[in-house]
Amino acid sequence: MQWRLAYLIFLCLPLTQGVPTYAARTPDVSRRETQLDPRAGAALPGQPNYTAIPNGQAWYDTDGNSIQAFGGGFLLVDTWYYWVGQIFSASTGPPYNEALVNMYKSQDLLNWQYVGPAITVYTPDVNGVQQLTYCQVQRPKLLYNAATSKYVLWAHWELTASFDPSEVLAATADNVEGPYTLTAKGHHRPGAGNQDASAMGERVGGLTTDYSATAKDGSNTAFAYQPVSGSDYPPKVQQYGSVSASDPQAVSYLSQADGYGEAQIDNYWTYELTGITFNLTLKAISVQMTPRDTSFYEKYSPDFNVNAAAYIIRYPTTNRSQVSTTVFTIGDPGDERKSLVSPAISPGLDESSSNSTVFVHSGDAAFITCNTTGGTIWYTTDGSNPTVNGTEYWSGTRISITGSNLTVKAICALNATSSPIVSQTYTVVANTTSVPIFRPIVNLPSGTYSPDDSTFGYQSVKIYCPTYNTECYYTADSQDPDPPVNGTNIGYRSRDITVWQDPKDGSAYLFSASDNIYNRVWQLSDDFTDVVADKEYDVFTAVSREAPTVVRNHGASGQYVYLITSTQSGWNPNQAQYVRTADVTAGFDLPRDNTTGYRNGNSTWSSMEPVGDPSTYFSQSTFILNIGTDASPTYVYVGDRYNTVEFFDSTYVFLPLAINDSAPAATGATDSGLMSLQYTPSLQLSVANSSITPPTWKLLSLNKPVEATASVQLTADQAAAGTYNFSAQAANDGINFDVAPYDAVQQYYQPASVPFYWQVDLGQNYSLAWIGLSFMSVGGSDAVNRYRLSASADNSYWFPLVDNTQNLIPGFQAHVLSGSGNYRYVKLDDYNIVDVDHNKEADWEAGVYEISVYGNAPGANSSAISTSGPTSTTNTTAAPTGTVSAT
Numbered sequence: 001m002q003w004r005l006a007y008l009i010f011l012c013l014p015l016t017q018g019v020p021t022y023a024a025r026t027p028d029v030s031r032r033e034t035q036l037d038p039r040a041g042a043a044l045p046g047q048p049n050y051t052a053i054p055n056g057q058a059w060y061d062t063d064g065n066s067i068q069a070f071g072g073g074f075l076l077v078d079t080w081y082y083w084v085g086q087i088f089s090a091s092t093g094p095p096y097n098e099a100l101v102n103m104y105k106s107q108d109l110l111n112w113q114y115v116g117p118a119i120t121v122y123t124p125d126v127n128g129v130q131q132l133t134y135c136q137v138q139r140p141k142l143l144y145n146a147a148t149s150k151y152v153l154w155a156h157w158e159l160t161a162s163f164d165p166s167e168v169l170a171a172t173a174d175n176v177e178g179p180y181t182l183t184a185k186g187h188h189r190p191g192a193g194n195q196d197a198s199a200m201g202e203r204v205g206g207l208t209t210d211y212s213a214t215a216k217d218g219s220n221t222a223f224a225y226q227p228v229s230g231s232d233y234p235p236k237v238q239q240y241g242s243v244s245a246s247d248p249q250a251v252s253y254l255s256q257a258d259g260y261g262e263a264q265i266d267n268y269w270t271y272e273l274t275g276i277t278f279n280l281t282l283k284a285i286s287v288q289m290t291p292r293d294t295s296f297y298e299k300y301s302p303d304f305n306v307n308a309a310a311y312i313i314r315y316p317t318t319n320r321s322q323v324s325t326t327v328f329t330i331g332d333p334g335d336e337r338k339s340l341v342s343p344a345i346s347p348g349l350d351e352s353s354s355n356s357t358v359f360v361h362s363g364d365a366a367f368i369t370c371n372t373t374g375g376t377i378w379y380t381t382d383g384s385n386p387t388v389n390g391t392e393y394w395s396g397t398r399i400s401i402t403g404s405n406l407t408v409k410a411i412c413a414l415n416a417t418s419s420p421i422v423s424q425t426y427t428v429v430a431n432t433t434s435v436p437i438f439r440p441i442v443n444l445p446s447g448t449y450s451p452d453d454s455t456f457g458y459q460s461v462k463i464y465c466p467t468y469n470t471e472c473y474y475t476a477d478s479q480d481p482d483p484p485v486n487g488t489n490i491g492y493r494s495r496d497i498t499v500w501q502d503p504k505d506g507s508a509y510l511f512s513a514s515d516n517i518y519n520r521v522w523q524l525s526d527d528f529t530d531v532v533a534d535k536e537y538d539v540f541t542a543v544s545r546e547a548p549t550v551v552r553n554h555g556a557s558g559q560y561v562y563l564i565t566s567t568q569s570g571w572n573p574n575q576a577q578y579v580r581t582a583d584v585t586a587g588f589d590l591p592r593d594n595t596t597g598y599r600n601g602n603s604t605w606s607s608m609e610p611v612g613d614p615s616t617y618f619s620q621s622t623f624i625l626n627i628g629t630d631a632s633p634t635y636v637y638v639g640d641r642y643n644t645v646e647f648f649d650s651t652y653v654f655l656p657l658a659i660n661d662s663a664p665a666a667t668g669a670t671d672s673g674l675m676s677l678q679y680t681p682s683l684q685l686s687v688a689n690s691s692i693t694p695p696t697w698k699l700l701s702l703n704k705p706v707e708a709t710a711s712v713q714l715t716a717d718q719a720a721a722g723t724y725n726f727s728a729q730a731a732n733d734g735i736n737f738d739v740a741p742y743d744a745v746q747q748y749y750q751p752a753s754v755p756f757y758w759q760v761d762l763g764q765n766y767s768l769a770w771i772g773l774s775f776m777s778v779g780g781s782d783a784v785n786r787y788r789l790s791a792s793a794d795n796s797y798w799f800p801l802v803d804n805t806q807n808l809i810p811g812f813q814a815h816v817l818s819g820s821g822n823y824r825y826v827k828l829d830d831y832n833i834v835d836v837d838h839n840k841e842a843d844w845e846a847g848v849y850e851i852s853v854y855g856n857a858p859g860a861n862s863s864a865i866s867t868s869g870p871t872s873t874t875n876t877t878a879a880p881t882g883t884v885s886a887t
C-alpha cells in the first residue's frame with residue numbers, strides 16, 4: 001500500500017467557493033469526530049466488556065485480539081451463539097495460512113470468546129487425508145442436523161492462487177466446537193460425480209453458457225454456448241502454446257521466450273506455492289488426452305466470434321502415468337541439500353523395461369534436476385562430457401528425443417566444483433506397449449525446507465511432463481490428481497455460498513453463486529452433508545449476484561423466504577438487493593434448458609429490490625440473526641466491511657433489519673415486501689430481552705433547507721421522464737438507494753463541478769450525534785470522496801468536525817461526534833474524488849445520495865453513544881416511502 005501513501009503527498013486541496021475558512025478563534029467547541037468504543041468503564045484490549053456492537057470498528061474478543069471471522073455464519077446452541085468466519089489476520093490462533101475458519105462463542109452477541117480454528121490445513125477427511133492444505137476457505141456457515149445429531153459446516157473452497165475450482169466443502173462434528181471432519185468428497189463442486197441422467201451439473205464434453213463479461217444469457221443468441229473442458233480442477237501445468245484453428249492437433253510447447261518459463265506450475269500471474277508454513281504434498285500425473293474436439297469451433301465460428309483456444313478442446317483419458325509425489329516438510333533443512341551431488345536425468349531406468357536404455361517415443365523429452373541447493377546444471381546431448389564451460393541447463397528445458405536414440409550427460413556444479421558425470425541413454429521405439437506414460441518430474445526433491453525458502457517463491461517450483469503430447473495435472477491436497485474425462489458430471493461452479501435451514505419444515509438448502517451469472521438453490525441431503533442431485537434451480541440468471549443471505553420472515557410460521565445478495569464488485573461495497581419467494585422449492589419442478597440442462601427459476605422469486613444505501617452502509621451481507629421471536633422478530637443484519645487497504649483491519653456491520661411482508665418496496669414495487677436496514681454506529685442489543693435498544697438521537701436533516709454548489713441541469717428528456725433529480729435537496733430527501741447507476745431512475749445530488757459544498761440548515765441548534773454520508777457509487781466503485789465536515793451555529797463561523805481528506809476507502813461513511821458544542825448548520829466540503837484502485841482522479845463520479853445528520857435538542861441526553869441504538873425494528877412503518885436511512 002506504499003503507493004497510496006506516496007499519492008497523498010501530492011494531494012492538494014484547491015480553495016474555491018464553498019471551502020470553509022476555519023475560524024481562527026479558540027475552538028471552544030468541540031463537537032468533533034470521536035473514536036467509538038462502546039466498552040464499559042476503562043475497558044482496554046484484553047478486557048472487553050462491550051455494551052454495544054462497534055460497527056465498522058475493531059472489535060476485540062475476550063483475549064483482546066481483533067475478531068477475525070469474515071463472511072461469517074452463526075448458530076445458536078443452547079444459550080451460546082457460535083460464530084464461524086474466515087480469518088484474515090495472524091492475530092489469533094495458528095499462523096494465518098494454517099487456520100482457515102475461526103470460531104467464537106458468545107451469550108450476548110457483544111462479548112466473544114475465541115474457541116479456536118474450526119477448520120485448519122490439517123483438518124482431515126473421513127479417511128484421515130488432509131485435503132485442505134494450501135487453499136482458501138471462505139464464507140463458512142454452520143447447521144445442526146437433528147437426525148444425525150451432528151453439526152455441519154459448509155464453506156466455499158478455492159486454490160490459494162485462483163478461483164478456478166469454484167468448489168465447496170462440508171465437514172461434520174459431534175460437538176459444535178469440533179473437531180470437524182471433512183466428508184469423503186472433501187472439496188468438490190456441488191453435484192460433481194453424480195452420473196444419473198437426472199443429476200444436475202455440467203458434463204465434460206457438453207455445453208455451458210458463455211460466462212464471459214459480455215455473454216450473460218443463454219437465451220441471447222448473440223453469444224455461443226461454450227464447451228465444458230473440465231480443466232478447472234485439478235490445475236494443469238502450462239506447457240502448450242495456444243491452439244491454432246488451422247492445425248488444431250499440432251503441439252507447440254511453451255518456452256521461456258513465451259514469458260511463462262517452461263513447464264511452469266500455473267500461469268504467469270499466479271504465485272503458486274508461496275507462503276508455505278506447513279508440510280505440503282505435491283502430486284502430479286501425466287495424462288493422455290483425446291485428439292482435439294473441433295466440433296464446437298466448427299459449429300460456432302461461422303456465426304460467432306469464438307476463439308480457438310476456448311472452443312477447440314480435448315479431454316483427459318484414463319490412460320495416465322503413475323503419480324509422482326513430492327513431500328515438502330517444513331522445518332530446519334540443516335545441511336540436507338548443501339552437499340554437491342550428481343544431477344538426476346529423468347525419466348530413468350526405473351520406468352524402463354530395459355536395464356540399459358529408456359525406451360521412448362519420438363518427441364518424448366528428458367529433464368535434468370539437481371538436489372544441491374544453488375547448484376548449476378551443465379549438460380551435453382552429443383556424447384561428449386559436460387563441463388561448466390559448456391551448455392547450462394535452464395530449469396524446465398525440454399530435451400526432446402527424436403531420431404533413433406539420444407544420450408544425455410550432465411554434471412551439477414557449485415563453488416567451482418563439479419559432481420561426477422551422470423549419463424542416460426534413450427532409445428526411440430515404435431512398440432507402444434514397451435513405452436509407458438512417464439511420471440511427471442518435479443524440479444525440487446522431497447525433503448525439509450525452511451518456510452522462507454526461496455524454493456516456494458514466484459515460479460520456482462516446476463513440474464515437467466516427459467511424454468509427448470500429454471498434459472500434466474497436479475494437486476497440493478494429498479489427493480491423486482484425477483481430471484474428469486469426457487462425460488463426467490463435474491457439478492456446477494460454486495463461489496459465494498450460504499447454507500440455510502428452513503424453520504418451516506427443517507429442510508436445508510445451499511445457495512450458491514456460480515459463473516458470475518447464476519445464483520442457485522440446491523436442496524441438501526437429509527444429513528445436510530451433500531446436495532440432492534436433481535433438486536436444483538437458478539434463482540438468478542444473467543445477473544452477477546453474490547453474498548447470498550437468507551431468512552424466512554416470522555420463522556416457522558412465516559409465508560416468505562427472503563434472499564439478500566450483492567452484485568459483484570470485488571471487495572468494494574455495493575447496493576444489496578433482495579428477492580422473496582413463497583416456495584423455495586418451486587424451481588425444482590421446472591423444465592431444463594435443452595442445451596445446458598439449467599433450470600431458470602427467475603419467475604419463482606419476486607422482483608429484485610434494494611435494501612440499505614447504495615453501498616449497503618459499506619457492507620456486504622453474510623447472515624441474518626433473529627434475537628426476537630417468530631411472531632415478533634428482531635432481525636440483526638450481519639455484514640462484512642472489507643478494508644481494501646488492509647484486510648486484517650476489515651470489520652463488521654450489525655444493523656437492525658425490518659421485514660414487512662405486505663408493504664411496498666422502496667421502489668414502490670408491491671411483489672417483494674419491504675426490507676429496511678438502518679444504520680447505527682453502534683448497535684445496542686439485548687439477547688436476554690430479545691430487543692434492540694432504540695437510539696436517543698433523531699434524524700435532524702430530513703427535508704430541511706439546503707444550499708450547495710450548483711447541480712447538473714436535467715436534460716429535456718430527463719425532465720420529461722420525471723424520474724431524475726440531481727438537485728441539492730435530493731441529498732436529504734430520505735431516499736437513499738440506487739438499484740442501477742445507469743438506469744432511468746437517478747435521484748441524488750449531482751454537483752456541476754468539483755470541489756463542491758452542500759450545507760443544511762437544521763432550523764435550530766442541536767447537539768449533533770453523528771453524520772452519515774452516502775456518496776455516489778457506480779455499482780460498487782473504487783472511487784473515494786475526500787472531504788471535510790464542519791458545523792456552525794450562525795452560518796458564519798464554521799467549526800471543523802471531520803477531516804477525511806485522506807480517505808482511502810469507498811462507500812458509506814459514518815462520523816460519530818462527541819463534545820458539547822451545539823449547531824444549526826452542517827456543511828460538507830468535498831475536495832476531490834479519487835479512484836484508489838487505479839490511483840487517478842474520479843471527479844466524474846461526484847454525487848451524494850444522502851447526508852443524514854443525527855442529534856438531539858440541547859439538553860437532551862445525546863452523549864451516551866454506548867447506550868444508543870437504532871429504532872426498534874419491530875416497528876416496520878417506515879416513512880416516507882423509500883426511506884431506508886430515516887425514521
Ligand SMILES: *[C@@H]1O[C@H](CO)[C@@H](O)[C@H](O)[C@H]1NC(C)=O
Pocket residue numbers: 040041049
Ligand atoms: C461490564 O460493565 C458493566 C457495566 O459497567 C459492569 O456492571 C460489569 O461488571 C462489567 N463486566 C465485566 C466482566 O467487567
Ligand SMILES: *[C@@H]1O[C@H](CO)[C@@H](O)[C@H](O)[C@H]1NC(C)=O
Pocket residue numbers: 278279329330
Ligand atoms: C511435517 O512432517 C514432519 C516429517 O514427516 C513431521 O515430523 C511433522 O509432524 C509434520 N508436521 C505437521 C504439522 O504435520
Ligand SMILES: *[C@@H]1O[C@H](CO)[C@@H](O)[C@H](O)[C@H]1NC(C)=O
Pocket residue numbers: 338339340414415
Ligand atoms: C559454497 O560456497 C559458500 C560460500 O561461498 C559456502 O557457504 C558453501 O558451504 C559452499 N558449498 C560447498 C558445497 O562447498
Ligand SMILES: *[C@@H]1O[C@H](CO)[C@@H](O)[C@H](O)[C@H]1NC(C)=O
Pocket residue numbers: 341342343344371445446447
Ligand atoms: C534427490 O533427493 C530425493 C529426495 O531425497 C532422492 O529420492 C533422490 O534420490 C535424490 N536424487 C539424487 C540424484 O540424488
Ligand SMILES: *[C@@H]1O[C@H](CO)[C@@H](O)[C@H](O)[C@H]1NC(C)=O
Pocket residue numbers: 355
Ligand atoms: C540386464 O538385463 C539382462 C537381461 O535382460 C541381464 O542379463 C543382465 O544381468 C542385466 N544387467 C544388470 C546389471 O542387471
Ligand SMILES: *[C@@H]1O[C@H](CO)[C@@H](O)[C@H](O)[C@H]1NC(C)=O
Pocket residue numbers: 387388389
Ligand atoms: C573454463 O574456461 C576457463 C576460461 O574461460 C578456464 O580457465 C577453465 O579451466 C575452464 N574450465 C573447464 C572445466 O574447462
Ligand SMILES: *[C@@H]1O[C@H](CO)[C@@H](O)[C@H](O)[C@H]1NC(C)=O
Pocket residue numbers: 403404405406427
Ligand atoms: C543410436 O543412433 C545412431 C544413429 O542415429 C546409431 O548409429 C547408433 O547405433 C544408435 N545406438 C544405439 C545404441 O542404438
Ligand SMILES: *[C@@H]1O[C@H](CO)[C@@H](O)[C@H](O)[C@H]1NC(C)=O
Pocket residue numbers: 353431432433434
Ligand atoms: C512390445 O514390447 C512388449 C514389452 O516390452 C513386448 O512384450 C512385445 O513383444 C513387443 N511387441 C513387439 C511387436 O515387438
Ligand SMILES: *[C@@H]1O[C@H](CO)[C@@H](O)[C@H](O)[C@H]1NC(C)=O
Pocket residue numbers: 205290291292293315486487
Ligand atoms: C465426448 O463424449 C460425447 C458423448 O458424451 C461424444 O459424442 C464425443 O465424441 C466425445 N468426444 C471425444 C473427443 O471423445
